[in-house]
Amino acid sequence: MARKNLLEGLADLPEDGGMTSAYPMRGAGKSLVRSLDDLAKQADKFLEGEAIVELDPAQIEGSFVKDRISDDDGEYRDLLEAIRVRGQDTPILVRPHAKVDGLYQVVFGHRRVRAARELGRKVRAVVKAIDDRAHVIAQGQENSARANLSFIERALFAKRLDDLGYGREVASLALSANAASISKMMTVAERISADVIEKIGAAPGVGRERWVELSLLVGKFANVGKVSEVLSTDGFDALTSDERFSSLYKALNRSARPVKKAETSTHKAKWQPHDKAVQAEIKNTGKAFSLSMKAKNAGRFGEYLSRNLDALYEQFLEEGSKGD
Secondary structure (H helix, E strand, O other), X not given: OOOOOHHHHHHOOOOOOOOOOOOOOOOHHHHHHHHHHHHHHHHHHOOOOOOOXXXXXXXXXXXXXXXXXXXXXXXXXXXXXXXXXXXOOOOEEEEEXXXXXXXXXEEEOHHHHHHHHHHOOOEEEEEOOOOHHHHHHHHHHHHHHHOOOOHHHHHHHHHHHHHOOOXXXXXXXHHXXXXXXXXXXXXXXXXXXXXXXHHXXXXXXXXXXXXXXXXXXXXXXXXXXXXXXXXXXXXXXXXXXXHHHHHHHHHHOOOOOOOOOOOOOOEEEEEOOOOOOOEEEEEEOOOOEXXXXXXOOHHHHHHHHXXXXXXXXXXXXXXXXXXX
């Protein structure tokens, strides 16, 4: 089904929750390809039917939220040369500056602005008055489709949105990622300091799981001093971003084995009454408790427990207070 003009929808997005991503993820690889393809089509729709104006790059400020760790010099030089030879094919999207008349803020297309500035040319742009929330969603969606952001750049973008108070729902919409993916991004960006990530760089060849492993290694007490030691090693800055990641990863993971999060010890037990009409399996991790039942009376006994949970909990509290 065709989607409406996305910016119209963004401008009318409610402030409260209850929104779900238009791009559910079912199977990482397949969904990522489908999601990026859909986003690429939406990116074209951002600008459909809009008047294109020419602006002086001096009139344009960057976005208020950063989505790249740094520009890839090779990719940028290719873009610069392409614009020099054939001009700017696709306009950028800007919005009027909130405080200064005559100035604008980039929603997406900051590299095209940089290229126009270097070439001494005006930049072709579409101007739309949108609010901050619509701005970050449009910025994230267009860059996810066009800019080949690495996992860690997406993770940092999600964390910056969260730090600005937009919450994970907006991050999910902006990056076309489900809640579980956003959670992993946030976890990595919280475990590894922004300074360390900036030092490593975008690491375009490193995927999610390797970053998750590195975040676990960085969090180990034994590695506290090793991180800064590796980052300050002679020649570290001369390595490519992927090589810097590998250098730190190998230094922290001396065993050379895949890193896994330490599993919480789980207490397991089984229970069965004398008539064997119910068989129960119990799991308790301390933070989570589960009880599953089967056999003849499992359904009826489960209903009985459900009806009497309030009374059972009151009894639990009373017995607990007597023991204090």
